[in-house]
Amino acid sequence: MPIIAAVVGAVMTGLLYYFIYGAGMEQLDRYLGNRRSAKLRARSEAASRAAPVHAIRDPTDAAGVLMMLVALARGTPTPAQEAAIAAAMRKVTSPGEDHGARMAYIRHAATQASDAATAVDLLAPLLREKLDAAERDDLMRMIEAVAVIHGGPIDAQDKLIARTVRVMGERN
Structure with a gap:
């Protein structure tokens, strides 16, 4: 010892x-x-990665980013998913806008987000403030339309959609 x-x-x-x-x-x-x-x-x-999402002030861009995040939840967005997002964006924007530039901005902001949950948390107050109940319902339909491409939503997409619905329904 x-x-x-x-x-x-x-x-x-x-x-x-x-x-x-x-x-x-x-x-x-x-x-x-x-x-x-x-x-x-x-x-x-x-x-710095969250800066593009923080900079969004237009609810149309915020909706596009949410749709792109749902597409990214499956992996790299396919041309069919991007076409669905672009078609949804054309429905809610004026015909004279540059949709290519808007899609590039949406793609960039969605890919720069550190994770989808944080992006949803950052975008939800803007969407709650700027959209009425009918427009929020339309947004949820657009998000679900992106998720059903390629055989229906996967588990990650379902979770993201459920989180988006829950966060959009909360009041601050």
Whole structure:
């Protein structure tokens, strides 16, 4: 037993000398600083990725992003899904608008969102404020129309639609 205590004492003394007189404190400071920087960097990257969704002020664009998120929940959006989204967007926008640019913006904002749930949370207040009950019902039909392409919605799409319905129904 005294041998174990001597070994533990020697190790502890060595660690103490390393931290006091060696480079132990500098390495510990560097490690904690790197950890702090990594957390700040991750938070900053998440904020910059959410910027396109934060910038949306038009409920039409918000609806397009929600439809694109439902398509992305299945994987890479297919031409049939993108055509359905574009057709839905043409129905709710004026004929003179540049639908190609709008679709590019919608695609970019949806792919930059860190996750679909966060994007829904960011877009729901805008949609609740700008859309009446009938328009919100139309939006849900458009989202479900995108989900049924390719044999019906998968589990991830069902969960996203259910979350969207729930968040859209909440009042702040």
